[in-house]
Amino acid sequence: MIEIPLRQSWLNTFDRCPEQARQERLGLVTTLPNSDMLRGNLVHAAIEHCGNMMMEYGAIRCLEAAPTLDECMEYMDSVTAQLSSEVVEWREDYEKVIDRARVNLTGWYNDYLPKLGIPTGVEQEFRITLDERDGVRLVLTGTADWVEPNRITDWKNPGREYAQWEKRRWDLQSTVYCHALGIPSFALVAIVNGVVQETLIERPAGYGEALKDLCWSAAGLIQSDLKVWPMRWSGWHCSPKWCPVWQAGECRGKHLGSNPW
Numbered sequence: 001m002i003e004i005p006l007r008q009s010w011l012n013t014f015d016r017c018p019e020q021a022r023q024e025r026l027g028l029v030t031t032l033p034n035s036d037m038l039r040g041n042l043v044h045a046a047i048e049h050c051g052n053m054m055m056e057y058g059a060i061r062c063l064e065a066a067p068t069l070d071e072c073m074e075y076m077d078s079v080t081a082q083l084s085s086e087v088v089e090w091r092e093d094y095e096k097v098i099d100r101a102r103v104n105l106t107g108w109y110n111d112y113l114p115k116l117g118i119p120t121g122v123e124q125e126f127r128i129t130l131d132e133r134d135g136v137r138l139v140l141t142g143t144a145d146w147v148e149p150n151r152i153t154d155w156k157n158p159g160r161e162y163a164q165w166e167k168r169r170w171d172l173q174s175t176v177y178c179h180a181l182g183i184p185s186f187a188l189v190a191i192v193n194g195v196v197q198e199t200l201i202e203r204p205a206g207y208g209e210a211l212k213d214l215c216w217s218a219a220g221l222i223q224s225d226l227k228v229w230p231m232r233w234s235g236w237h238c239s240p241k242w243c244p245v246w247q248a249g250e251c252r253g254k255h256l257g258s259n260p261w
């Protein structure tokens with residue numbers, strides 16, 4: 001049996017541009033940590049700490065089990081030096097990144113934590129068999145931010161709010177997590193300058209079956225000996241700011257340079 005592991009984040013890349021996904025899978029390029037990621041990583045770390053404390057000191061109402069906002073901030077401060085040292089590209093000043101992370105954590109704590117129950121898992125890894133055909137097994141892997149018995153929640157710290165109808169129609173991460181964990185309800189929580197936007201997404205069983213077809217389409221390319229996979233230009237991802245292949249001077253980057261627009 002040949003096993004093909006498919007990580008959720010890689011599937012997202014594949015969905016945007018198969019050629020970028022190919023180069024990442026072969027280790028030809030990697031996305032370098034930038035300050036936008038640092039903002040998200042800091043808030044994630046503090047929320048993970050909060051969820052772990054809630055699981056450890058579980059109570060009937062979540063707020064009775066949660067650490068205080070000050071304790072969450074202290075935790076975030078304790079990991080800031082380490083996470084900051086990993087940043088290669090600073091898109092904003094250090095102080096501004098830290099300020100925005102603190103504002104986002106405060107918004108999450110005050111406006112969203114009261115809606116949450118005690119999680120059954122935070123940063124919960126999964127690895128499941130998605131499907132098997134003709135001696136090939138597809139294995140789905142990923143990490144879910146916050147899991148409760150009836151809902152999975154994921155935290156984002158984007159620059160602006162999402163178009164909710166787009167996420168409900170096309171979001172792939174929710175499909176992967178809901179299928180993998182057997183929970184059909186997903187909350188996509190975007191925290192933008194301290195304001196929380198919640199997008200509720202339902203992913204009943206048919207989405208999981210459609211996901212299998214998508215993953216087999218990726219498996220076909222993985223098993224081929226194609227030297228290049230289809231390229232997809234249309235979308236924000238195809239730019240020197242976001243595509244590591246472009247940044248490495250390959251694909252469109254080879255012809256258009258690092259500052260085409």
Ligand code: SF4
Binds near residue numbers: 019244250253
């Ligand atoms: S430059 Fe555009 S087409 Fe080429 S790999 Fe990157 S996203 Fe895909």
